[in-house]
Amino acid sequence: MFTTLVAVIAALVLGHLAPSLLATLRDWRWFGRGLGWLRAQLGESAAHYSVLLLVAPCVLLVGLLQWALAGRLFGLPALLFGVAVLALCWGPRDLDRDVEAVIDAEDEATAALAASRLQAAGGSMREDAPGLVEATAINALRRWFAPLFWFLLLGPLGAVLYRLLAQSSQGLQSQQLSTEERRSGDVLLAVLEWPVAQLMTLSMALVGNFDTVFSAWRRAAGNRWALQLGFLAEAARASVGAELVEEAEEARLAGQVPADERYPELRDAMSLVWRMLLLWMTLLALLVIAGWVG
Template sequence: MTLIILLCGLALEYFLGVLDDVRQLVWFGRYSDWLENKLVQSSYWNSAGGIVMTLAGPLLLILLIDYGLKNIFSPLSYLFALAVLLNSIGPKFLDESLSAYVDALDAEDDVQARHYAGEFCQSLAAPDPMKDEQEIIECIFVQANERLYAVIFWFIVLGPFGAMLYRLANILKTKHQDIHGDYADSARYLNNLLNWPSTRLFALGNALAGNMIEAMEAWRSNEDSSFDANEAVLIASGLGALHYRPETNAQEGEVDRSYWVRAAQSLINRTLIVWLTALGIMTIAGLLA
């Protein structure tokens, strides 16, 4: 059922864009703030224990609901898993944002283009769509993992619990990205830990869907035993799979403004097909076995 739920969720996203306006998970930000105010004086809070306490409530609730629905009427648990998956993707569906960014570039609407560039790079000082093209494309690969691929991976491994675990951990990392302290460091470490397998599988998918030789060489040259290498591996392999050559933009008019963004969007979508195909093969093999 995992494959069917994923296909249903992705179909709803691609064709309806159902939850962009409602899945900001504002409630979790308020809940974590409330919990911090209550427990900040505790000796366990400013550590990994604080992260565990923050995540425990929502995730235990998901486990209890999922367990209860499976015992009452199992199809309800599938609908619940689909709802959790849809709320874990995002907060905005990347393909839709990329299409809007491409439209803004083609229309030479610099205001809208900068808006989406800032969204991809999670920066108030939005990068210039033309001067900082490579930086934006690098951010797009990172966002593809955080918004979609890591969620899919953990949904496959741990079901709705895994998908929401990743989304909430990512929210905590983003919320504390400019803060120093053991709690913030633990949030970043957990996010890096959860990103490790998905970034490697995403890189492998990019290699299979794009320029394999360049992607694998870039992966090998950037691989490290540290979790901190996640983004470096993903970005390098993504640019390699894309066969990105910024110098082709040197001569005006040779490549249109949105060429490399569209190429990155196409690669990301092809990689998704690779992932789903692999999952389908494993599902069929499991049924036959």
């Protein structure tokens, strides 16, 4: 738990203090080159096993290092290894910076480029406010919360497993795969993301309007055993809409004019994501303190 908490803080701090360095380190093109080489060696008949044959050794190597470092030198090597792995698997782009770029864009061309970067990990491809809110929620899942969840459950091994599968299914590397391979990858990725999306929705309800989020979750079939993430996007749009209504009502009662801001929905969506992450980190901190006290 302590390693996870430190690793998350380090990933966030490094992302703001050394964005260029981390952008270089988080370059997953080596994975694409390895995938292309492996597919060429296997031939068409066995190419559909290429992702598995490339991901498995990487995950196995990280797992062996994780096991070898466990318990050595009071856990310091394992801590540093965990911080490094999660920092690399975080992102690969910083979500808050991409959201700020969309809000601060001064012309349509810049706004379109910023929106495409925000939508890099999936979600809605529309550039209207609801589409950008959905993209923020889905990208928060794939850039932050899913690596964090699987790191928490399995350690560095889990974060690497998720990031490599996400890159093969949603990254530029997916262009090398056939339609059937991408479909299979999407199903496997959905298995890893579905529990994270459910926990994110619960967190959203706790830090926002519970009734609004719960109604949106049920309306989008979040209470069914289906590997779909639509309920997360629906809950995010509903929660942001409810918060904007509340802010407008508070401004009206105070005799103020609501601020004229570009994409206020996007600002609220990012604020919501930050509150959700803060909730997760607070729970981790409480678990760490409970472990020390116990």
